[in-house]
Amino acid sequence: MPAQPIHPPHRLLMGPGPITADPRVLRAMSAALVGQYDPAMTAYMAETQQLYREVFRTGNDATLLVDGTSRAGIEAALVSLITPGDRVLVPVFGRFGHLLREIAERCGAEVHVIEREWGEVFPPDEVIAALDRVRPKLLALVHGDTSTTVAQPLADIGAACRERDVLFYTDVTASLGGNVFEADAWGVDAATAGLQKCLAGPSGSSPITLSPRAVEVIRARTSIEAGLREADSPVSAHPIRSNYFDLGQILEYWGPKRLNHHTEATSMLYAARECARLLVEEGMDAAVARHELHGAAMAAGLEGLGLRLFGDQQHRMNNVIGVFIPAGVDGEAVRGGLLTDYAIEIGTSFGPLHGRIWRIGVMGYNARRDAVLTTLAALEQVLRQAGVPVPHGGGVAAAQARYAVAA
Numbered sequence: 001m002p003a004q005p006i007h008p009p010h011r012l013l014m015g016p017g018p019i020t021a022d023p024r025v026l027r028a029m030s031a032a033l034v035g036q037y038d039p040a041m042t043a044y045m046a047e048t049q050q051l052y053r054e055v056f057r058t059g060n061d062a063t064l065l066v067d068g069t070s071r072a073g074i075e076a077a078l079v080s081l082i083t084p085g086d087r088v089l090v091p092v093f094g095r096f097g098h099l100l101r102e103i104a105e106r107c108g109a110e111v112h113v114i115e116r117e118w119g120e121v122f123p124p125d126e127v128i129a130a131l132d133r134v135r136p137k138l139l140a141l142v143h144g145d146t147s148t149t150v151a152q153p154l155a156d157i158g159a160a161c162r163e164r165d166v167l168f169y170t171d172v173t174a175s176l177g178g179n180v181f182e183a184d185a186w187g188v189d190a191a192t193a194g195l196q197k198c199l200a201g202p203s204g205s206s207p208i209t210l211s212p213r214a215v216e217v218i219r220a221r222t223s224i225e226a227g228l229r230e231a232d233s234p235v236s237a238h239p240i241r242s243n244y245f246d247l248g249q250i251l252e253y254w255g256p257k258r259l260n261h262h263t264e265a266t267s268m269l270y271a272a273r274e275c276a277r278l279l280v281e282e283g284m285d286a287a288v289a290r291h292e293l294h295g296a297a298m299a300a301g302l303e304g305l306g307l308r309l310f311g312d313q314q315h316r317m318n319n320v321i322g323v324f325i326p327a328g329v330d331g332e333a334v335r336g337g338l339l340t341d342y343a344i345e346i347g348t349s350f351g352p353l354h355g356r357i358w359r360i361g362v363m364g365y366n367a368r369r370d371a372v373l374t375t376l377a378a379l380e381q382v383l384r385q386a387g388v389p390v391p392h393g394g395g396v397a398a399a400q401a402r403y404a405v406a407a
């Protein structure tokens, strides 16, 4: 039988990402392609840069997109900032800290790790003490670790890095747009994100911002590839160890020279631009407040169903809620019931939390009252079917009560 046209089932994606994309973003992606040096395209690129400066809250000129999923942005930042042999400090409090460690090791760094149990964050003093002990060139620290649902406080860490001449990289894939993030005010040198969480888009583009300090480090290693090189082009003895993720060359591509590198993923650029445009139109503070409200309503609703929340609630991300699977319940069967009968997806978990918690995302396009209430109503039914004595209407009532307080 010949392959049929793509016709995915309807789903409400309430997991830790990807989430249901905003239809306006999907519409932007279907716009006609233009050539990569078409004035329309270069204007869209410049607009995208300006929009992401607002999203990251930065004046950094070097604010652009890395093509690929969020991990592409992480790799680009780390491979471009780390010269083999550099000392790097990675505080790990979940899966994505382990990812930073792994990528930094592959970049040839001497990696030093400090660890916290999943569900906790580091008191900032602990990170600062480790900076003094390790004296790294780079601190690589996740902001919101989706695997554990908590967000590391970053506000004081950037200043400590500046005082010690340490570069500060952070992964804000899960947190950006739904939680306060201030690249400049917090002294962040490099931050990378993705579209598929609070930015309400599909995965496949990684916004990045780089401080002048970070750009200086990268420029010192920039090597323009043979075939494009001119007499005055830089050629480094220690070039960045990836061509595709060479931020030196990518900066030249996005900069006034428009030096050819990859072919920009046009439809993803349209998506990324629309994601940022929608956030800026809403207002960053309003977007964060929306995530806080709907995340709090979901958390209240889960407790209203008699479930116990996971992790340090003082530091929970606004947009992802971890909840313990009740004793004796098959977590995967409940997820399956939600998907089959209600077309709702919630998340499983990794590593030490596997089989212990579900993760429920309330973010981007789905940070909405109807999405929260529908999920709670469906979860109540599936839990009851699984033999859990859930209070009738307890989830929806508790969420509604939370909304009433905010009204």
Ligand SMILES: Cc1ncc(COP(=O)(O)O)c(C=O)c1O
Residues within 6 Å of the ligand: 017, 069, 070, 071, 072, 096, 142, 144, 145, 146, 147, 171, 172, 173, 174, 194, 203, 204
């Ligand atoms: C905090 C964080 N960092 C990195 C990633 C990797 O993102 P991607 O799968 O888009 O490469 C994720 C994905 O969930 C994430 O939550």
